[in-house]
Amino acid sequence: MKPTFKVLIVDDLELNRHLLQHMLKHDGFDVVLANNGLEALDVYKKEKPDLVLLDVVMPHLDGYETAPMLKELAGEVYLPIIFITALEDQDSLTRCLDVGGDDFLSKPFERVILHAKIKAHARIRDLSQKAFEQKKELDFYRLKTEREHQIVEHIFQRAFEGNYKVPHLLDFHLSPASMFNGDIMLVELGPTGNLYIMMGDFTGHGLAAAVGTLPVSSSFYSMVQKGLSVGDIAIQINDILLKLLPDDMFCAASIIELNNMGKSLSVWTGGTPDMYLIDNQNDQFKTIESQHMALGILESDEFDAASMNYSVSKQEQLIVFTDGLVEIMDENGEMFGYERLTELVKQPHYQEIPNIIDELNYFSGGVEQDDDISILSLRCDEVNSNLDQNQYSYSKLAHSFSLTVDAEAIRSSDPVLEVIDMVTLIKGAKEHRSTLYLLLSEAYNNALEHGLLELSSSIKDSDDGFLDYYMQRDSLLNELTSGHIIIDVNYVPEQTSLYFTVTDSGKGFNVDAKKSELDNEDAHGRGFVLLQEIASSVEYNDIGNQVKVGYQLNEA
Amino acid sequence: MSLKTSTSADGQTVTIEVKGKFDFNFVQDFRSAYSAIEGSIDTIIVDLRETEYMDSSALGMLLNMQKTLAGRVNNIKISNCKPQIKKILQISRFDKKFDID
Known part of the structure; x- marks a missing residue:
């Protein structure tokens, strides 16, 4: 028995209270007292006793009225209520049980019986308390698990x-x-x-x-x-x-x-x-x-x-x-x-x-x-779902920048991709990056290969010429020590158009002659034809060392 | 930027994948990818799913491949092009010479 087992004695007769208190203290229980039902409720709330000895006949709330209220206050843990009674008639005893009483103690009090009863009820209360604790713990884990499952389910649904x-x-x-x-x-x-x-x-x-x-x-x-x-x-x-x-x-x-x-x-x-x-x-x-x-x-x-x-x-x-x-x-x-x-x-x-x-x-x-x-x-049929046909919006700001690439930079870098990376920062240009790359790449490589390196496309006509051409390009490029290429980029918002102007320091070429010699079926004329088809405009200057290529972003 | 070649289990399909920028830097690699093919095979797939950029030199390489392998391969497919790449191929009339899907 825990030394703190606390008994509440509720009786309007001081003699009874005194007698019971004496016996219980002697047996090592804590005791609290109340004179009537109303007081018992107050004391219960303050002291939280483990067991109640309850008199039946009292002023201000008798035992019958008090018992159910105490049970209610006790909640889920078993609170033993033992009625103190001299009543002998069956009806009264039955009523005690009906209102929630758990046992009876008859007057005159006998210490041994009182002690035995309290101990028996204390054991039940102890079990009840343990069960309650376990239930609380289980509830806690159940709620926690449920919550965790909800979170995980949510994540899964999102994923x-x-x-x-x-x-x-x-x-x-x-x-x-x-x-x-x-x-x-x-x-x-x-x-x-x-x-x-x-x-x-x-x-x-x-x-x-x-x-x-x-x-x-x-x-x-x-x-x-x-x-x-x-x-x-x-x-x-x-x-x-x-x-x-x-x-x-x-x-x-x-x-x-x-x-x-x-x-x-x-x-x-x-x-x-x-x-x-x-x-x-x-x-x-x-x-x-x-x-x-x-x-x-x-x-x-x-x-x-x-x-x-x-x-x-x-x-x-x-x-x-x-x-x-x-x-x-x-x-x-x-x-x-x-x-x-x-x-x-x-x-x-x-x-x-x-x-x-x-x-x-x-x-x-x-x-x-x-x-x-x-x-x-x-x-296995056409997927044909509407790929995002977003209405792109286009920059309203005029952009313009210029790069001069010297021989050293031409040898060691790929300015085309870098310029395209910059260009695609202009709002509305990103969706066209492959096409813009193609345009600038054709213009730049023409300037480099024909303007600066003075390679002739006719090399490509021979067997294995294609590979030869690019091997020659490679060695000439390694020997390149002078010359430069200027890349000008202009974005004109009124036309939603981008213009690449590529100027090389080479001798230029005869533009009209070049155009007429091109044959659509030839591998090497293809770049020129592509430029004409994709760009909205292609203009050469008179001496053929500058090309201006325009492209409209909101077309197609 | 890379080029990867794989052959199907039955040896009848060779897939060449080009990642990033498909331009003259691949002239040699691309050539060796198809010149390694011996005898005749059914299909060559040039898979451009990861090709962001291409220029006319890439078109030249594709045509060279077709010339070299003429009669030795049934079908040259250009697969999984992004819309802009597809447009470049169409403008160059490549859809008449290659199976583009």
Whole structure:
């Protein structure tokens, strides 16, 4: 017994209070006193006693009224209330029990019985207290876990937030075995409008398996935005998983790229079930087997990024799924298996995802699934989603700058790309950087090769001339000690046009003669023709050592 | 800036990937990428997905490749071009000589 076990004695008779207090103190209990029910409530709030000895007949709230109030104050922990009573009639005793009394103590008081009763109730209170503490602790952890799950769920939702921009091509069904999915399906468009899909299956299921999907999804999206090939994406994700995952965890995955025209399919697969490429019109059924080990196993130097390429047409359809699908069991523990699935998807009716799922549910007869199940079907047709047709806005400020590149700088640097990098800082120019690069590159290289180095394009006519030409260019460039090229850049906001003026210190050339000698089919005339076609204007000065190329940003 | 060549498992498809700037700096590398091919093969894919810039020297290289391999390869594909690169190829009428997707 804890020395601090505290008993509240409630009795309007001082004699009784005194007697009980004496006995209890003698037995080592703490004692607090109250003269009536009302006072008892006050004392209870201040002293928090562990047990109450309660008289029945008192002024200001009798025992019957006080008991339920005390029980209410005590809350969830058991507060023993022992009625002090001389009453013998059954009705009164029953009423004591009805209002929440736990026991009786009859007058005259007997010390041994009082002690025994208190001890018995103290044990129950002790148990109740422990149970209450444990419940509090459990509640705390439950709330904490719930909160954590909510946070994680939120993050997961964000990470996989729908990029399903091509509903006309893609149909899928994802069914996690628990709240978190260890399967992953990511869909995104690349910069050239190619459609990328990744379907992965982490070892296990639930939260532990789902954790790996986060870094995978973020790196997948960023690599797709760069337009990398499926093999390169596989390399990167493998590296990430190798660093992050414990040795016994990995990710079986398929990474698929359908080009914008819907005509070619690249596939990297590691550790996944077979995929099916189905052509109903020509009654062809191709099984694509996994080529590699799952992601997150092999070191970078052992990793094989080789992908498979298929020419496809719009009557073809690719079906990809995770192993949870073929491992679905019926009530006898028999798996659905590949054979059943291949037979199924050979029938056009079952190439629709919902029909496959219906069939699976029918097979399993309601047996709970052990693993995450994912399946997708991709129709190989034009992706044709509206690539961002943003209305670009253009700078309203006139820009102008000039660079003089001397022989030393010409030898040791590539001014074209540097100038283009500067030019693309002008608002509205960035979207045209490849084209602007081409224009400036043609103008600059003409100035350098023909103006300063005095190379003749006719070298390119001979066998291997192309290579010769650039080898000669290289050696002449190394010997270049004098001369310069001036690059002037002007942006005219009224015309939303950029002008590159490239002037070399060479002798120039006969512009008219040059134009007439050009032949569209010749490899070396191509640069000149390209300039004329892409630029909005091309002007040479009379002596042919300066060209001014214009380009309108808001055209096309 | 780099150039990477890979051959499919059946040896019938060679893929040449050019990253960054496709210009005369690759004259030699590009040439050796296709001159290493022996006998005849089905397809050459020039994958330009990571090509940001190209100029007329790149066009010359592509034409040279086509001349060199004439009769030894069924199909030369130029794949995954960004829109501006595709436009340059179209303006140069390359879509008549190459399979551009």
